[in-house]
Amino acid sequence: MRRLYDRAGIVFPAISLLLLLLPVGFGLVATLLPAFGYFPIAGKNEFNFAPWQQLFAYRPLWHSLALSLFTGWVAALLSLACALWLLMHCYQTKCWRWLEKSLAPFLAIPHVAMAIALLFLLAPSGWLMRWVSPWLSGFNYPPLWQTTQDPWGLSLILALWLKELPFLLFVLLAACSQLPVKRSLMVGQSFGYSQQQVWTQILFPQLLRRIRLAFFCVLAFSLTVVDVAQIIGPSRPVTLALLVWQWFSDSDINQRLPGAAGALLLLALVALSLALALLLERAYLAASLARAMNGRRKPGRQSRAAPLLLAAIMLCLVLSLLLMVLWSFAWRWRFPEALPSEWSLHYWRQAGHYLVEPLLNSLIIAVASAALSLFLVIACLEYQVKQQLSNGWWSVVIYLPLLLPQVAFLFGMQVELFRYRWDGLLISVIWAHLVFVLPYVYLSLVDSYRSFDQRYMQAAVSLSHSYWRSLLKVKLPMLSRPLGFAFAIGFAVSIAQYLPTLFVGAGRFSTLTTEAVALASGGDRRITAVMVLWQTLLPLLVYSMVIIWPKWRYRQRREMQN
Numbered sequence: 181m182r183r184l185y186d187r188a189g190i191v192f193p194a195i196s197l198l199l200l201l202l203p204v205g206f207g208l209v210a211t212l213l214p215a216f217g218y219f220p221i222a223g224k225n226e227f228n229f230a231p232w233q234q235l236f237a238y239r240p241l242w243h244s245l246a247l248s249l250f251t252g253w254v255a256a257l258l259s260l261a262c263a264l265w266l267l268m269h270c271y272q273t274k275c276w277r278w279l280e281k282s283l284a285p286f287l288a289i290p291h292v293a294m295a296i297a298l299l300f301l302l303a304p305s306g307w308l309m310r311w312v313s314p315w316l317s318g319f320n321y322p323p324l325w326q327t328t329q330d331p332w333g334l335s336l337i338l339a340l341w342l343k344e345l346p347f348l349l350f351v352l353l354a355a356c357s358q359l360p361v362k363r364s365l366m367v368g369q370s371f372g373y374s375q376q377q378v379w380t381q382i383l384f385p386q387l388l389r390r391i392r393l394a395f396f397c398v399l400a401f402s403l404t405v406v407d408v409a410q411i412i413g414p415s416r417p418v419t420l421a422l423l424v425w426q427w428f429s430d431s432d433i434n435q436r437l438p439g440a441a442g443a444l445l446l447l448a449l450v451a452l453s454l455a456l457a458l459l460l461e462r463a464y465l466a467a468s469l470a471r472a473m474n475g476r477r478k479p480g481r482q483s484r485a486a487p488l489l490l491a492a493i494m495l496c497l498v499l500s501l502l503l504m505v506l507w508s509f510a511w512r513w514r515f516p517e518a519l520p521s522e523w524s525l526h527y528w529r530q531a532g533h534y535l536v537e538p539l540l541n542s543l544i545i546a547v548a549s550a551a552l553s554l555f556l557v558i559a560c561l562e563y564q565v566k567q568q569l570s571n572g573w574w575s576v577v578i579y580l581p582l583l584l585p586q587v588a589f590l591f592g593m594q595v596e597l598f599r600y601r602w603d604g605l606l607i608s609v610i611w612a613h614l615v616f617v618l619p620y621v622y623l624s625l626v627d628s629y630r631s632f633d634q635r636y637m638q639a640a641v642s643l644s645h646s647y648w649r650s651l652l653k654v655k656l657p658m659l660s661r662p663l664g665f666a667f668a669i670g671f672a673v674s675i676a677q678y679l680p681t682l683f684v685g686a687g688r689f690s691t692l693t694t695e696a697v698a699l700a701s702g703g704d705r706r707i708t709a710v711m712v713l714w715q716t717l718l719p720l721l722v723y724s725m726v727i728i729w730p731k732w733r734y735r736q737r738r739e740m741q742n
Contacts, residue, residue, distance in 0.1 A: 192559030196618065197577060199556075203593045203615055204581055210592025214440035221595070222433045231437035235445065238438070240417035248420040248449065251333035251413070252403030255340035260395055262341070262489070263348035264387070268379040269486035271361065279490065280353060284727075286346045286497060287669065288719035290676035292693050293712045295339045295411040296700045297500030300507065300709075302327050302335060305515050307503050313516035322515055329415045336413040340405065342496060344398045348391070354627045355390040359383065372477045381472040385465050392461065393575055394623065397582040399457055400450050404585035407678040407693070411700045420446050424587045425679070436591070443588040450585055501716065507709035527706045531714075534695075534707070539714060542675055542691040544606070546718070549613040550670030553621040554663065560622075561629045562651070578622050581615045590683040597684060604686035612680035613673075621670040628662035660733070664726035672719035692718070 213219065217228035235241065270276040301307050305322035313319040328335040361383060368378035388395075404421045413419055418426070424446060427439030507513070511524035564574070593612070597603040632655065640650035656663065678693050692715040699708040 190563065192556060193563055193574075196556045196560055199611065200578065200581060200615055200618065203612065204584065204589050206596045207589030207592035208584075210595040211440050211443050211588055212592075214437050215444045217437065219437060219440075222436065224437065231441040234438040235441040241420075241423075241442075244417045244420045244423050245445075245449065247333050247414055247417065248403055248446075249453075251336050251340070251409075251419065252399065253453070255337045255344065255402040256395070256399040258337070258341050259344040259348050259398060262345055263352055264379075264384060266349065266486055266490060267352050267356070267387075268376060270490065271356070273487075275487045275490060279349065282494075283346055283350055283353070284665065284668070284723050285720055286494075287350060288672045288723050289343070289497070289501075289716055290672065290693060290719070291339075291343050291405070291408050292411065292676060292678065292696050292700075293504075293716045294343050294497075294500065295408045296696060296708060296712050297504055298335065298339050298342070299328050299412050299700065300503050300705065301496075301500050302338075307499075307506075307518075310516050310518050320516060328412050331414050331416070333414050333419070336409055336419075339408055339412050340402050342493065343408075344402070345493065348394065348398065351391045351394040351623075352387060355387050357631075358390065358627065359386055374478055377478055381468045385468050388461055388464070392458075393579050396454055396457065397579060397619075399453060400583045400585070403450055403453060404446060404587065406587065407697050410697060420449070421585060421587060428587065428591050429682075439587075440591065443585065443591065446585045447588045450583070454583065501713075504709045504712050504716075507705050508713055510706055527704075527710050531710055535711070535714065538690045538692045538695045538711075541689050542693070542715075542718065545610055545613055545681075545689075545691065546671045546674035548610045549617045549674045550621070550667050552610075553614055553618040553670050554625075554667050556618060557622045557625055557666070558629075558656075558663075561626060565630065565634070575622075575626075579619050582619050586679045590679055594683040594686075598686075603684060604688045606689070609681060609685045609689055612684040613677050616677060616680065617670040617673050620673045621666045624669045625662055625666040628659060632659060657734075661726070661730050664729060665723075668719065668722045668726045671722045675715060675719055 214224070215231055217224055217226060217230050270279065299306070303309075303322075304325045304327055306327070309317065309319070309322065309327075317323075364382055365375060365378050368382060369375060373381075405419075406421050406425045409419045409422045410425075413422065417423070420442065424439050424442040427435045427442060430436075430439075506520065508527060509523050509525065510520035511526065512522040513520040560574075590612070594603060597608055602608050636658065637650055637655055640654040641647055644650055644653075675691075676693060677691075678697060681689060681691050681694055692711060696708065696711045696715055699711060
């Protein structure tokens, strides 16, 4: 049986890579051809540079390109800097221990839900302005300010920062568990170096190598995000990713050609940005090595601002969700009232008329894609452990869909699926979600799975004489908590997918995310709030079940509950 698994085990990594690389490869090719004028569906059968000429003739193009660079880089670097700063000043304190326990629920909040909540909070008619009006601001009507969708993209940066910071903190938590952080701090301080010097010169260089791919994913997402930019980003002009999406969704099919050229331009922008990020990382490593070699000691002290910053971030997240709850129960809420003047359950009662189909579609797609991804990741990791393979090249390949702009290959994927009559099918939408869910499941599970003590498996196999039984009865139950969190993260990622559902679903599958984005652009705030709350509650419920299940299932085994 063991030899059979060793021979057949390669099947699961092959299937996983096939499911990931097929849509990416065919999608990029099907986007590349229209970018050079070849698009038979629109009657374009000759190669030319007309799409590029049309793209560069669009006057706001360079402004959109600059906006994408500014918002993407500032949001990504701000998230990384804050995550490292909080780690340095909060590690092994009460604040850090609280963060370890409470971080997971904030990961469950979808990007769209966070953007809509911030829109309701920061808009000129938002909750913050209502609290200071008219007694402080003097406004009896919403001011004509651009606190959201501003031309500089500051509100977009804020939304991306608030959402990506918990993710980077989660990745740093896992990376710290692989390093002797306590020992490094004690040894460094015993030689007269301050705690800040040990972090910046010794620990940060090691952590940056371990979270490199995760930061690249954050940078690529910030540069190419569409749904968040559509809700809270600049409107005139828009970011490059949103501009490409508008061309792809135009009723005129000929607009797909400059859209494809714009998608390739966005792909080049991401590639250059990732290369620049790699150069900046090497420059930082060289600078930190030079500082470490000069032997200078500098005094350092613990910052009291770190807990305050963490509390402010969490307060902003909680206030945003609380505002959604208030709007969902509001019947009459005029500016400048701080709270609704009349309350009602009307929109919750009517939710059954417009919520059932998006809710069921979201559940089916999310459960299917997360469960299938978890199964494939377990099979692949088990094969790697058995064959004692490193995860270097595998990590690069599996993260490829997260490093590429979605609009760069989803349009091509839609064209290929349409050619073979596979578009608009539920299985195709699940496949499109799996392309993005599987990398996140792998990222959340790989460290815990590889750090599992294989002596438990050796003892189980020696007693049961069955590899499969030992795997199912011993190893997987002992990893039930990280397995559950991996499934919950995959579920939350699937719930948040917007472009894959629209491109591959051909408009036939409405989900909570697609409906929330549509409502945010001009729908009733009360209906939007109900939709956003459901979109947030589903991942939170799954996270809660993941936390509660091991405690109940293994209530008589204390060590199995952690």
